[in-house]
Amino acid sequence: MNKGAKRTMPDDRIAVVGAGIVGRSIALALAARGQRVVLIDAADDRAAPSWGNAGHIATEQVAPIASWATIRSMPKRLFWRGGPVGLPIAQIATWLPFAARLVAASGPKRFAAGQAALAAMLAQAMPAWERLAHAIGRRDLLREDGHLIAWESAASAAAGRAHWGTADTGTARLGEASADDLARLRALSPGVVDAVRFTGTGQIADLTALADALDAALAAAGVERLHRHATLERHGRRIVVEGVAATRVVIAAGVGSAALMAAAGHAAVPLIAERGYHLRGDADGWPADLPPVVFEDRSIIVTRYADQVQVAGFVEFGRADAPPDPRKSERLCAHVTALRLPIAGPFRRWMGARPTLPDYLPAIGRSTRADNLYYAFGHQHLGLTLGPITGEWVAALMLGDAPVPAAFDVERF
Template sequence: CAAMAPLMAQALPAWRDLVARIGTPDLLREEGHLVAWHDAHAAAAGRAAWQAAQTGTARVARATYEDVARLSALCGQPVAGAVRFAGTAQIADLDALRQALRHAFVARGGRLHAERAQVAIAHGRADIPGLGADTVLVCAGVRAAPILQGLGHAVPMIAERGYHIRADARAWPADLPPVVFEQRAMIVTRYRDSVQAASFVELGDPDAPADPRKWERLERHVAELGLPMAGPFRRWMGCRPTLPDYLPAIGRSARAANLFYAFGHQHLGLTLAPATAHLITALIDETAPAVSLAPFDLSRFG
């Protein structure tokens, strides 16, 4: 918590800065989120736990009567209690964000090479054979481990896999922020054209086949809750890059002065991407980063 709190405090300001610079402020929706329970005892315990938790710059309060009534109508069954978070946000459209970032990158002189790259170190400097690079940044999620292990770093990373299902969003309220159904460990998020239910922590090999029982469980949760999500569902599984201490790896390699890394953000990759970019920029420019990077140095693993 001590290491992550200063980093998390940078998250939302960095996102505001990024969407403004790429000309898409509408992609950041700062409407908070809701956490709901259908059991009264779970609601009382959950509300107390969240109100006592360290939530950084986010704030939590008892949901209004209107919030609870709306959630009950959405589910078709009474919601026993809920809390509403302020100071949290979501991306309105992930595909649109990807395209906007690529366009902004190219417009500023960037070049995209869609190919498998190898990183080599010679005479204390890193390079990408065939491309040539003054500076190399390894920012490849769970795939960063084999790259850096091949260069002599210890990277004890695992794929913390998560699952989601998506459906057409026409029946889901466009102005409803993300809703966590905590008793089912599931979050439902409305995007512009789809609504998504996501869950699960599955520690394993990133290349292992997906477990269809996870998608089936999500579909069953949606049905049992009576949510306005209708199939056919689009199914997805992805690999969160997770290190043993649940801290990311952000820093400069001790093996090459021009080799940098940024990965291992577990569940917070999207949240912390722009803030991490600011920190890496400071390292490359040899200016002081906004937060201490000592807790995130890969040397902590030997």
């Protein structure tokens, strides 16, 4: 048994519903402390955002997106005007109520409180990643080389530098790109005129290898895996997963969490699918040691994974089950062409739904409506970044060691 583990009764078992990076991290953290865990997930194809994201450990993203700055900039950022934000008119019934809640969450007091809560959590994100990478025996998958932000005009560079120079970036630090950085960026995209480099951020070197390593660690820790849909039943003040013997339940099912929470008595969780798109191509012309690059004029991020390069972008609010919008993938292709990036096709296209709450804080805590229910979802763009620290927090909460800050309580809605 690992140091700090607590013994459990023979019939005590925890069901974790959802096997993205958050669910896997929770299951591993609990198992490391001597808990019996069963991990339940309907899909086994790794199609969730955990395995299709930009791979960026974004410790610099301290300011919640729910802000007056976001609202003021929204008109020029809409997709139909060439921007990265999609609000499909056919899905207005889904995103309009969410947008109203986002506006309500963007006031100065709520923004400041959210920023403080998010900053405190993000400050623990990289150390938690270091512990997890060590625990699964794949420290090589965690790169702490920061990331680059590049601009294609002097005007956008000036605006970008002004923004980042005054922004709260937590433990991440803004610095100048080196001459070598600039030379390498211009070799990849001749239109780059300026760039900066962040330190204190990181990258997962290969998301597929990470998933494999986590699965191996889960198996070694004795975590049972069930590939099935989880159906919750309410028995008085307790929640039962149909067909699964478990005394406690954790909901960490991404965009599917709202329906599960409703079944458990939390009927008004305002979770939306914030959909992102990416392309992957062969990486023969992309330096293996280059950290993620944000081309800020185009709101895209480019990351190399093993022998592939991924281009990711767009924020599209709507239903998780709506078909992908091919125009988003076509525009990503156009960005690759315009930037003259050395990414070889044919491109592989993907779309995934980030689970997002209106104030852009995750929901992490213990239910007030069911005695044996816990939850961790709504991590928006920060699921990969905050997965390991979320796992540690939930394990500490369930074992009575430490509460989760009240800012993340789902009852705030």
